[in-house]
Amino acid sequence: MAAGVNYIKQLNATYEKFTEDNRLNPTHISLYMALFQLWNAAHFMRSFHVIRGEVMLLSKIGSKTTYHRCIKELDYWGYLQYNPSHNPFKGSMICMTIFGTTDRQVMYPRRTNIGTSNEPAVVSINKPIQTLENYKNMGKHNFIENSKFKKLRTNKTKQPVGQFLDHLKISTDKNYNEPL
Template sequence: MNYIKQLNAAFEKFFFDDRLNPTHISLYMALFQEWNSSRFADEFFVNRRELMRVAKIGSKSTYHRCIVELDKWDYLFYYPSKNPYKGSKIKMALIETSDEPDMGQYNPKLEQLAERYHPIREPVVYQHHPTNGQAVYPHRPVSGQALVSNINNTKQVNINKQPKDRQAVLYFFKEKGFSADEGKKFYEHYQERDWKTSDEKEVRDWRGLAINWMDRTELLDEKNKQNKKGASQNRDNLRTTKIKDYGQPL
C-alpha cells in the first residue's frame, strides 16, 4: 500500500467532486487515519463516538449522512453494525487517478496538502551538504521524491487491555458524563467474564468497549423513556372527568 499515492489520488478526487463539503473530507481523513493505524488492513472496525471527535462532527445525523454518502460515492464501503458491543466495519476504496503522477517527481502542492491533513510529527532537523555546506531537509532525497515518516503510521500496542482497577473505570465513565453506578455495572460484568467478549476473545481495548457500553445504555434509556411516555398517554386516555347522572329520566 503506497501511502502518498493513495492520499494524492484522494485529494485529486476531492478537487473535482462538487458533491463534497468540508464535513465529508474531515470524516474521510479521520477514517484514513484509522486505516493507516490498522496498517492498511483490508477491513477494520471503527467507533462512531471516536470518529466524530476526530472529525469534529457534533451531530449523529450528520455523521451517518456523510458516511453513507461516502459509501454511495465510492470512497469507501460501509458495513453498519447491529451489535451494540461491536463497531461498524469499513473497507476503504482504492482510488486511482486518470493521470498518474510520476512518483519520482517532487510535487510541492500535493506535499503541502498531505502535510496539512496528516502532518509529520517528528522534529525538523537540517543537515549540511558534505560538499557545499548547503542545508538539506533530510526527508526529501536528491531524486526529489517526498518521503513520509513512519513514526505515527501505526498505533502503539495497547498494553492496557484491562483496566488497572475499578476506580479507573469509574473515573472514565464520569469523564464521559455517565454515573459511577453505570461504570460499576460495566466493571463487574466483564470482571466476572475474565475480560472476555461474548465470543470468548480477550478484550483488546477496555476503553473502546466501555464507549460501546455507553452507546448501548443511551439507546436503552431512550427506549425506556419512549415506553414510559406511551404508557402515560394510555392511562390519561382511560381517565374521564365527566360525571354522568344515571338517575335522570331518559
C-alpha cells in the same frame, strides 16, 4: 495489509478525487481523513472496524445525523464501503477504496509556481504510523504543559508587590511633590 497501499500515493490520489468532486463538503473530507488515519493505524488492512464516537471525535463531527449522512454518501460515491453493525460493542466495518497503489518511493511534481525549481518532490514511505493512542497522548501532554504554564503564571501574579521591588531597583520612599 491491503496489497501495495502507499500512504502518500493514496492520500494524493484521494485529494485529486476531492478536488474534482463538487458533491463533497468539508465534513465529508474531515470524516474521510479520520477514517484514513484509522485505516493507517490498522496497517491498511482491507477492512477494519470503527466506533462511531471515536470517528466523530477525530473528524470533529458533533451530530450523529451528520455523521451517518456523510458516511453513507461517501459509501454511495465510492470512497469507501460502509457496513454498519448496529452493535455498539462490535463497531461498523469499513473498507476503504484504494486509489493509488505502490510499495516503492513515490515522486510527485510540484503543482505550485512558488520558487524557481520544477524538480519533483521526493517523499519517503518510511513515515511513522500515527495512531489514536499517540494522538491522545499528544493531547494529554499538551494539556499538562498548558496546566504547568498556567500554574507558573498564576503563582507569579500572586506574589506580593514588595518582592518585585528589589528586582526593579526602585525606591518606595519617593516624594512626588518635588520637581524632577
